[in-house]
Amino acid sequence: MGEQHKYRANEKMSDLICDNYSLLMVMSRFGLSLGFGDKTVKDVCEAQGVDYRTFLAVANFISEGQYTYGEAAEEEGFSLPSLMDYLKQAHSYFLDFNLPAIRRKLIEAIDCSERNDVSFLILRYFDEYAKEVRRHMEYENEAVFTYVEQLLEGHLSATYDIATFASKHNQIGDKLRELKNIIIKYYPERGNNHLLNSVLFDLFNCEQDLVSHCLVEDHMFVPAVAQLERRLKDEQ
Ligand SMILES: [Fe+2]
Ligand SMILES: [Fe+2]
Structure with a gap:
C-alpha cells in the first residue's frame, strides 16, 4: 500500500488499484x-453507470479507516441507494461466493476420509459460522434495506428506525476466531500442509473483509439513513 492520501475523481483507476489492491473488492462490488485502460475513476464509473462519488467515498473510507459524515464537501458526498446496492452486492x-469457496477448500485440506475428530469439529464450526453470517446479512437484506427503500420513497415507519438496527x-467475528484457533492450535501435525495454511490465510482475509464491511455500515450507511429520517420528520 502506498502512502495515505485521499483518492480523487480525476486519478487513474489503475493507479488506485495498484496503490491498494483491496480496492479490487470495492470495484467488483460496485459492478x-x-x-478500463488509462481512464480516470470518474470516467470508469460513468461509463459503467456507477455513481463515482459513492465509489470514492467507500474507497477512501476503506483506505483511511474513517469517514466523517456530514462534514464532507459536496463533491465528497455519496448516494444512499448506490451505497445500499454496494452493501447488497457485498x-x-x-x-454465494466467498464462504462456499472457503468451505470447498477446507474440505479438501482437512482430510475427511478417516475418522478425525478435529476435522469434524472444524467443519462444524465453519458451518455454524457461515450460518451466523447468513442470518446477519439476510436480516439486513430483508428488514433493513426494505425499510430504507420505504424511507427513500418518503415513508417513515412508526415501529422501526435505524437506531434500533444500529x-x-x-x-460477526467471534465464531471465526474460535475456528481459526482450533485449526492453529489443535489440527494434528502432518508435515507441511500448504492447502490448510492457505485456507487459514483465506479465513484471516475474510475476517478483515467482514470487519471493514461492518464499519462501512456503521459509519457510512447508518448515519446517512439517520439523516434521511431526520429530514423526513422535519418535513412532516
Ligand atoms: Fe452487511
Ligand atoms: Fe452488518
Whole structure:
C-alpha cells in the first residue's frame, strides 16, 4: 500500500488499484469490470453507470479507516441507494461466493476420509459460522434495506428506525476466531500442509473483509439513513 492520501475523481483507476489492491473488492462490488485502460475513476464509473462519488467515498473510507459524515464537501458526498446496492452486492459476495469457496477448500485440506475428530469439529464450526453470517446479512437484506427503500420513497415507519438496527448490529467475528484457533492450535501435525495454511490465510482475509464491511455500515450507511429520517420528520 502506498502512502495515505485521499483518492480523487480525476486519478487513474489503475493507479488506485495498484496503490491498494483491496480496492479490487470495492470495484467488483460496485459492478465495475476490469479492462478500463488509462481512464480516470470518474470516467470508469460513468461509463459503467456507477455513481463515482459513492465509489470514492467507500474507497477512501476503506483506505483511511474513517469517514466523517456530514462534514464532507459536496463533491465528497455519496448516494444512499448506490451505497445500499454496494452493501447488497457485498452480501452476495460473502454468502454465494466467498464462504462456499472457503468451505470447498477446507474440505479438501482437512482430510475427511478417516475418522478425525478435529476435522469434524472444524467443519462444524465453519458451518455454524457461515450460518451466523447468513442470518446477519439476510436480516439486513430483508428488514433493513426494505425499510430504507420505504424511507427513500418518503415513508417513515412508526415501529422501526435505524437506531434500533444500529444498537443491535453486532460484529460477526467471534465464531471465526474460535475456528481459526482450533485449526492453529489443535489440527494434528502432518508435515507441511500448504492447502490448510492457505485456507487459514483465506479465513484471516475474510475476517478483515467482514470487519471493514461492518464499519462501512456503521459509519457510512447508518448515519446517512439517520439523516434521511431526520429530514423526513422535519418535513412532516
Ligand atoms: Fe452487511
Ligand atoms: Fe452488518
